[in-house]
Amino acid sequence: MGIIVSILVLSFLIFFHELGHFLAARIFGVKVLAFSIGFGKQRLWKKTIGDTEYSIRPIFLGGFVELKGQKDFDPKNRDYSPDSLYGISHIKRIIILAAGSLFNLLLAFLLFLCVAFIGHNDLAPVVGNVDKDKIAYKAGIIDNDEIIEVNGKKIKTWWQLSKIVEDSNGENLEIVFLRDNKEYVVNIMPQIGDSKNIFGEDIKRALIGISAKGEIRTISYNFLESIEYAYFKTIQSSKLIVQGIERLIIGVLPTSEIGGIVSIVTITKQASESGIVMLLAFAAMLSVNLGILNLLPIPALDGGHIVFTTYEMIVRKPASVNAIYYLTICGWVILLSLMILGMYNDITKLLNGSLVF
Structure with missing residues (x-):
């Protein structure tokens, strides 16, 4: 039961992240071609409403929103129509790219608000x-x-x-x-x-x-105290994650501290078994984590696309196709390396008994 709850929590956090991109795109008139929870070519469920195909796919390690023009890496072949991602202003594009992370922080605030109301x-x-x-x-x-x-x-x-x-x-x-x-x-x-x-x-x-x-x-807290508590916890959690990333980079924290999907599922499972308050608090932390990590300036993430858009806004022209291509490849190499390291650490902890799945 705990593992099912873990999958549901992760799926909900991803859904909320993608919902941020989706709503921001709709507000600025960008056509949304697809909204998916999970990856993979096979669709466990799908439904087309208007121009958007909504689907659930079998690999619950993420999700995506596909916007019109989003895959046009070649500046010469971009779609600059008004309902395309590149047909709107740079500021609006940055807001759409950042909206997923902002929604994760909003979700964390709401979850911490629930924790304060319930009592912890x-x-x-x-x-x-x-x-x-x-x-x-x-x-x-x-x-x-x-x-x-x-x-x-x-x-x-x-x-x-x-x-x-x-x-x-x-x-x-x-x-x-x-x-x-x-x-x-x-x-x-x-x-x-x-x-x-x-x-x-x-x-x-x-x-x-x-x-x-x-x-x-x-x-437990009253209404105003709950708002203050939720705001403080969201800001504090965000700062801790940023500081943790910084200390991993400079070597203060060992790379053995990096966890993978097994660690996330295991801790979520343990939190769910400890009661609703613990589950809500951990889900809030996980939501902050997802939001902050997606803003890192790595080309494969939202933060990387924000950097490209900012560069384009400053120099008045997009980065070259080769620069975008090779930097994106480097970004994926970094992400895959972190995923492999996380999986290795998870397996090591499972074998020595410090992580019980």
Whole structure:
């Protein structure tokens, strides 16, 4: 059952991505020739409505929207009719190309919104340990104190507290905490100290000298708080993916961290078995991943086509046929290499038992 859910989740994320391209093309008057979920010549289901053939194909590793003029790589043979991809302005073409990724980010926001409404398990802002050499201890905070407000902002999770302290830039924080059901107020000036980021790198950041107790609670939000939570999680997830790609390129993260389709299906399966909230949260992360990766400036991806279109807009002429052809081949080589590496890592993890399918 978990594997079926995984396939459905992946298919839905791909559908939403392609829906972005589809709707943007329709808005700007570009004819959509095909809308498919999955790849392959065989069609499990198809229906033609107007000029568009809608279909489901057997290889559920992607999908596509085919627009009029989209396959015309040779600038001399392009279709510049008003309902073609190349018959509209460069800005409109870029919007169509970026719309799939933007829809994935929108979907992630909506999924995180659902998570906030339903309620999710998170680390409570309860102090587990206080460093006696840091400012929090001197201000009187002790173990088991619960931080409930900072500078007038209600605190529900440890990560909210951590971010406020990190973003304080050493400015004074008015902290309200609970002890034995009584509220206390202290003023603390965070100090810059040594820490580590999520990638294990040594960094300098604002600290007050406390660590979490590790208490997990179910956290829920009202409407406005849910919007703020969904926005923050979408932005945070996007930044983490960009930072992760950057650190893979410079070698901070090992290539063994790259996962393939088996990893995605396995984690989605585990998330679905952990409940609807976990599944929604992971689907949101996966949607952000799909959106950001498609914007990478690799010729075979939407980001690569955006680069070509931007170049054409700046120099007032399209790139040469040879440049487009060879750069696209290089893009596919990069993508296929990453897919093979992901599959290799998946197989390695399956064999050593660290990935259970």
